[in-house]
Amino acid sequence: MPSKVLDLDLADDPGDVPGLGAYDRAFVLLRWRGLPIGSVWLDVIDGRLPAADLWQAAHARHGRAITHAMAADALPCPAEPPLDDVSLPSATVAVCTKDRPDDLRRCLAALCALTPPAHEILVVDNAPSDERTASVCRDFPVRYVREDVKGLNWARTRAAREARGEVIAYTDDDATPDRRWLEALLVPFRHPAVAAVTGLVLPLELETDGQELFEQYCGFSRGFRQRVFDARRISPLGAANVGAGASMAIRRQLVNDLGLFRVELDAGTAAQSGGDTFAFYRLLSLGHRIVYTPAAIAWHRHRQSPRDLVQVLRSYSVGTYVFLLRCLLFHGETGAIQVGFGWFLGHHVRQLLRRAIGRANAQPFGLTLAEIQGVLMSPWALWKTLRRERSILRGNATAALPATEA
Secondary structure (H helix, E strand, C coil): CCEEEEEEEHHHCCCCECCCCCCCEEEEEEEECCEEEEEEEEECECCEECHHHHHHHHHHHHHHHHHHHHHHHHCCCCCCCCCCHHHCCCEEEEEEECCCHHHHHHHHHHHCCCCCCCCEEEEEEECCCCCHHHHHHCCCCCEEEEECCCCHHHHHHHHHHHCCCCEEEEEECCEEECCCHHHHHHHHHHCCCEEEEEEEEEECCECCHHHHHHHHHHCCCCCCCCEEECCCCCCHHHHHHCCCCCCEEEEHHHHHHHCCCCCCCCCCCCCCCCHHHHHHHHHHHCCCEEEEEEEEEEEECCCCCHHHHHHHHHHHHHHHHHHHHHHHHHHCCCHHHHHHHHHHHHHHHHHHHHHHCCCCCCCCHHHHHHHHHHHHHHHHHHHHHHHHHHHHHHCCHHHCCCCCCC
């Protein structure tokens, strides 16, 4: 039975939530005066979510965060000037999409409701098979660009070249950004050392078993505490911990000057994923700072069927190990060997053993085997994607690789 996704602000003292007769459970984002402080899973009882259960679970899991939020309310307001769009860098929001007009329509409706609004919204239609995306874009105040070379990182790179804002904020076509998503992403850029900012990604819906399994075993959330990353605090090889491409913003000049989005990576190539992780790796390895802020919320519509989930997990695994192989072969990162074997033993083998002995919440065999298959596919995938993309680049002078990169 599906789970209901709820977004509740505890400062409003929510009562019982009725009308949940179609659900067994609820996934609840907890806020305090708009800021996310945690999440809980709760059972639905007689078609409603009791307020007493909500508060009990909230205090059990996030009591310290609630206490700090309540204490902050009792303090006098800081004598700082109010935050407005003048104090923030200009921003282009880029949506890279391919043949998902329904998801795109939902995404654009949310982006057009941002507060404050984006400097511009740019839709990059990647190797479309028809005119549906262009048709959707005509219903919104957005700029439409077509990129005919297939690949998500081709689209991301094209977006950075077309963008007019100082910062380019990326989200996926199957994500629905929160009203203040962009503002939250831009605030850390007031510090000149910040090169990129990532945000919290939560499930838009949990209506199928596949979506619930996705959230359980490969959700995008990086927690509810703001974190600052640089090479002193985290190995660049651990860049996957920084955030996800569904909610990220980067200084546009860095994207263009460094060629951050390597075109042989991510969806639409044999690598299948890993483009955002590699971009974060490059920034960290070059001494830049990345901030993760949970205030920048994007709601992601997970793939719906268990079959889709198997495919997604396999693709993430291929991309992860292609990323590590690329770091080893082109950047001399010998630590990638240790990271790869450590992840294989600590996650894949461990999950197989946990399932074999019947541990609760162990990942299903089929999902782990799909991930292992992705590991085994990665060397071939790297060779194949490099061959294809370098061939394309040789025939496309406008997309030449930067001299600083292999």
